[in-house]
Amino acid sequence: MSGLTIGVDLGGTNTLAGLVDEAGEVLGRSGCPTRLDLDSEGVIRGIVACVRGAAREGGTDLLEVASVGVGSPGPLDAFEGVIISPENLPCMRGVRLKDRLEDALGLPVVVDNDANLAAYGEQWLGAGRGVDHFLCVTLGTGVGGGWIANGRLMHGFNGNAAEVGHTTIDLNGPRCACGNYGCLEMYASATAMVRRARQRLAQDRPKTTLRAEGLTTRAMFEAAEADDVFARAMFEETGFFLGVGLVNMVSALNVEVVALCGGLARAGEWLFEPARRTFQERGAVGVKEYVRIVPGALGDDAGILGAARLARG
Amino acid sequence: MSGLTIGVDLGGTNTLAGLVDEAGEVLGRSGCPTRLDLDSEGVIRGIVACVRGAAREGGTDLLEVASVGVGSPGPLDAFEGVIISPENLPCMRGVRLKDRLEDALGLPVVVDNDANLAAYGEQWLGAGRGVDHFLCVTLGTGVGGGWIANGRLMHGFNGNAAEVGHTTIDLNGPRCACGNYGCLEMYASATAMVRRARQRLAQDRPKTTLRAEGLTTRAMFEAAEADDVFARAMFEETGFFLGVGLVNMVSALNVEVVALCGGLARAGEWLFEPARRTFQERGAVGVKEYVRIVPGALGDDAGILGAARLARG
Numbered sequence: 001m002s003g004l005t006i007g008v009d010l011g012g013t014n015t016l017a018g019l020v021d022e023a024g025e026v027l028g029r030s031g032c033p034t035r036l037d038l039d040s041e042g043v044i045r046g047i048v049a050c051v052r053g054a055a056r057e058g059g060t061d062l063l064e065v066a067s068v069g070v071g072s073p074g075p076l077d078a079f080e081g082v083i084i085s086p087e088n089l090p091c092m093r094g095v096r097l098k099d100r101l102e103d104a105l106g107l108p109v110v111v112d113n114d115a116n117l118a119a120y121g122e123q124w125l126g127a128g129r130g131v132d133h134f135l136c137v138t139l140g141t142g143v144g145g146g147w148i149a150n151g152r153l154m155h156g157f158n159g160n161a162a163e164v165g166h167t168t169i170d171l172n173g174p175r176c177a178c179g180n181y182g183c184l185e186m187y188a189s190a191t192a193m194v195r196r197a198r199q200r201l202a203q204d205r206p207k208t209t210l211r212a213e214g215l216t217t218r219a220m221f222e223a224a225e226a227d228d229v230f231a232r233a234m235f236e237e238t239g240f241f242l243g244v245g246l247v248n249m250v251s252a253l254n255v256e257v258v259a260l261c262g263g264l265a266r267a268g269e270w271l272f273e274p275a276r277r278t279f280q281e282r283g284a285v286g287v288k289e290y291v292r293i294v295p296g297a298l299g300d301d302a303g304i305l306g307a308a309r310l311a312r313g
Numbered sequence: 314m315s316g317l318t319i320g321v322d323l324g325g326t327n328t329l330a331g332l333v334d335e336a337g338e339v340l341g342r343s344g345c346p347t348r349l350d351l352d353s354e355g356v357i358r359g360i361v362a363c364v365r366g367a368a369r370e371g372g373t374d375l376l377e378v379a380s381v382g383v384g385s386p387g388p389l390d391a392f393e394g395v396i397i398s399p400e401n402l403p404c405m406r407g408v409r410l411k412d413r414l415e416d417a418l419g420l421p422v423v424v425d426n427d428a429n430l431a432a433y434g435e436q437w438l439g440a441g442r443g444v445d446h447f448l449c450v451t452l453g454t455g456v457g458g459g460w461i462a463n464g465r466l467m468h469g470f471n472g473n474a475a476e477v478g479h480t481t482i483d484l485n486g487p488r489c490a491c492g493n494y495g496c497l498e499m500y501a502s503a504t505a506m507v508r509r510a511r512q513r514l515a516q517d518r519p520k521t522t523l524r525a526e527g528l529t530t531r532a533m534f535e536a537a538e539a540d541d542v543f544a545r546a547m548f549e550e551t552g553f554f555l556g557v558g559l560v561n562m563v564s565a566l567n568v569e570v571v572a573l574c575g576g577l578a579r580a581g582e583w584l585f586e587p588a589r590r591t592f593q594e595r596g597a598v599g600v601k602e603y604v605r606i607v608p609g610a611l612g613d614d615a616g617i618l619g620a621a622r623l624a625r626g
Contacts, residue, residue: 160597164564181595
């Protein structure tokens with residue numbers, strides 16, 4: 001059996017694949033747009049092409065590859081490899097991705113939640129290396145989480161553990177699309193931060209270079225760097241909410257390291273400083289002194305590496 | 314090696330011990346008041362007497378016992394068997410309980426958090442039997458938790474996992490003694506329920522048979538059974554808060570069964586019905602349909618049985 005596996009990161013925009021060796025070196029890469037305009041067959045053809053492309057780029061043949069791991073947006077059934085109802089991949093609803101890829105590739109395939117696999121990658125080679133109790137939180141359109149305990153990727157009874165984004169931080173908060181109220185995702189995702197900033201811009205007319213139209217967290221980061229008081233206050237608030245949510249997650253999971261990944265985490269200290277401060281203000285004595293909140297270290301490779309690691313079994 | 318172990322439940326009021334066989338049968342029992350008026354030596358002498366008493370009652374000798382497990386109020390260091398700073402056992406602060414009991418008994422001793430061991434007992438022989446992902450929540454003076462994942466008792470990196478009582482349900486809530494704000498314990502413990510009822514009695518002067526002085530959750534249960542509208546509303550509120558907290562715990566841990574134990578859980582449907590209803594209203598689709606919220610099945614034996622099981626290794 002070769003030590004080569006292929007990790008796939010199936011996203012709403014792009015599909016990425018990497019040929020990965022035992023040490024976690026990415027030997028070959030391939031990517032293509034995820035064809036959501038086609039049906040599931042088109043998406044699967046794209047995955048197959050990326051898998052073949054990554055093997056070819058790495059100078060090998062699919063016959064030399066032991067297995068393939070795929071990270072997909074949830075919800076999904078990781079045990080059966082069935083996609084349930086991802087918002088970003090509507091055409092994949094109900095698709096038996098594992099079975100269909102195994103048929104198309106002639107290789108064993110495992111499928112898991114993309115946030116789980118980013119965590120698994122970061123724990124293998126990135127911010128969680130050597131850490132047995134580790135949580136990786138992805139801050140983007142939503143707030144996702146993946147979690148390792150005793151060195152193992154954790155799923156819970158049906159694959160929905162570490163749903164960080166849908167823990168309540170305010171029982172009187174607004175209703176979330178998930179049906180719950182005051183979910184962390186409503187406060188600490190990039191989407192939530194932009195929405196809140198737009199509301200403030202319209203209501204309070206603060207002194208700022210930012211404009212509501214086309215507002216992004218990247219623009220807010222650049223404004224914060226350029227001494228924009230309003231932009232800094234928005235990061236301060238978001239970091240506070242995030243800190244409250246992380247206290248909850250650490251109280252439940254007792255992880256030693258929390259890595260923050262995804263677009264919003266690139267804002268660095270504007271976000272990390274208030275998140276860490278809030279965590280220290282509210283966290284439990286005897287725990288908070290030991291917990292580190294750090295940036296993810298692998299960027300977009302986390303998902304590919306986690307998927308390749310999962311494929312190793 | 315014999316199949317006999319002894320489980321000890323060290324409480325703020327009483328110390329209880331049971332001689333337990335491989336099948337979880339309690340063959341002998343012993344108990345004594347926990348002598349908090351003495352120093353740690355007095356408490357330890359009490360534990361030793363109970364351990365010897367349980368063996369004797371079970372018709373055996375300590376020489377026939379393989380090991381002893383002790384559940385103690387936290388916080389404690391379960392890995393080292395050191396008590397840290399339990400509110401209910403001030404004289405035990407910093408005591409190396411494992412080492413001192415091993416010296417006194419000449420047997421291997423393991424120490425863990427009492428809420429963890431109640432969970433471990435319930436998962437062995439009670440409400441969590443056969444359930445691989447299980448949370449046990451103890452509702453008493455505080456709100457404690459113990460948690461099993463993949464069939465294993467979980468500790469996290471330093472033994473403070475499943476701290477259910479100190480997860481925030483309202484980030485703008487009142488400050489808790491732990492330093493956090495809006496902790497579940499401030500809303501769903503027996504203490505919190507009595508405090509809230511007293512405030513309402515003073516402020517709103519509701520029509521009720523209940524009186525603020527000497528108020529207990531047991532009196533509130535009896536009033537609810539006797540059609541007291543105010544008492545029922547108090548359970549309804551407490552069940553709602555509990556349901557919100559359980560949604561958070563299930564979102565983090567993805568457990569399939571939650572058992573509620575402790576004094577307040579004896580209120581039965583007055584508490585369970587609103588807790589379950591809130592859980593179904595707010596929980597995640599794809600998860601909540603499968604989750605059961607049930608009463609603990611072992612009563613006071615849960616801690617002894619969990620400790621005896623832990624001692625089995």
